[in-house]
Amino acid sequence: MQGGFPFARAGQVVGLLGGSFDPAHHGHVHITREALKRLGLDHVWWLVSPGNPLKARGPATMERRLARACQIMRHPRVKVTDLEARLGTRFTAQTIAALQARYPGVRFVWLMGADNLATFHHWENWRDILARVPVAVLARPGDRIAARTSPAATIFRADRITTQAAHGIGRRAPPVWTFLNMPMDDASSTEIRATGAWS
Ligand SMILES: Nc1ncnc2c1ncn2[C@@H]1O[C@H](COP(=O)(O)OP(=O)(O)OP(=O)(O)O)[C@@H](O)[C@H]1O
Numbered sequence: 001m002q003g004g005f006p007f008a009r010a011g012q013v014v015g016l017l018g019g020s021f022d023p024a025h026h027g028h029v030h031i032t033r034e035a036l037k038r039l040g041l042d043h044v045w046w047l048v049s050p051g052n053p054l055k056a057r058g059p060a061t062m063e064r065r066l067a068r069a070c071q072i073m074r075h076p077r078v079k080v081t082d083l084e085a086r087l088g089t090r091f092t093a094q095t096i097a098a099l100q101a102r103y104p105g106v107r108f109v110w111l112m113g114a115d116n117l118a119t120f121h122h123w124e125n126w127r128d129i130l131a132r133v134p135v136a137v138l139a140r141p142g143d144r145i146a147a148r149t150s151p152a153a154t155i156f157r158a159d160r161i162t163t164q165a166a167h168g169i170g171r172r173a174p175p176v177w178t179f180l181n182m183p184m185d186d187a188s189s190t191e192i193r194a195t196g197a198w199s
């Protein structure tokens, strides 16, 4: 992990992948590589969350989750960060607002798996997230239909662009979002924890 705040130049496009990463797995690596390529991002920053506001169970320590994430995600344009802990933010809308204030001129894109689109309307100030940044939803096994028919997808259906049009989404004015249809990877942290390999 790079300590402190990662560097990005004004005009560059940075994808943000937030998560518990408890533990990080090849599904995270897969969607990060796909997002870099398909969206034309300059960087992706993983935001290893101090704790998901909607999850009751506490995750493994930050140090342990960061260490595993750094082991598994090796790419010159991807940084594993503890930015939310540094910024003192917990909710995604707050995190994005704080990053936009700290990095004027940098364009951010929020990345998330399809499971999160299905529950996105429960997130704190979720409409503000869509007003602030383009959003890319990455296909995930089992979650595509629930995501596509979710309240957020329905309310913002007019702002959706196709997978084919999504290259360069970071340069479009929000609200704009896409559902990236792509080969999927079925890895999940829940399954890894269930094997006892991360206890
Ligand atoms: N296999 C996958 N395919 C697509 N998106 C994924 C995949 N695994 C994780 N994601 C997405 O990556 C982000 C961070 O995921 P997270 O750290 O919660 O992992 P997870 O496997 O979903 O964990 P858990 O099983 O504990 O819920 C979320 O937006 C999630 O939707």
Ligand SMILES: O=C(O)c1ccc[n+]([C@@H]2O[C@H](COP(=O)([O-])O)[C@@H](O)[C@H]2O)c1
Pocket: 017, 018, 019, 020, 021, 047, 049, 051, 052, 053, 054, 055, 090, 091, 092, 093, 116, 122, 123, 124
């Ligand atoms: O802001 C919210 O209300 C909110 C609610 C649920 C999840 N999130 C964020 O979504 C990302 C994925 O969360 P998780 O726990 O599924 O890995 C992570 O960055 C969380 O902080 C954010």
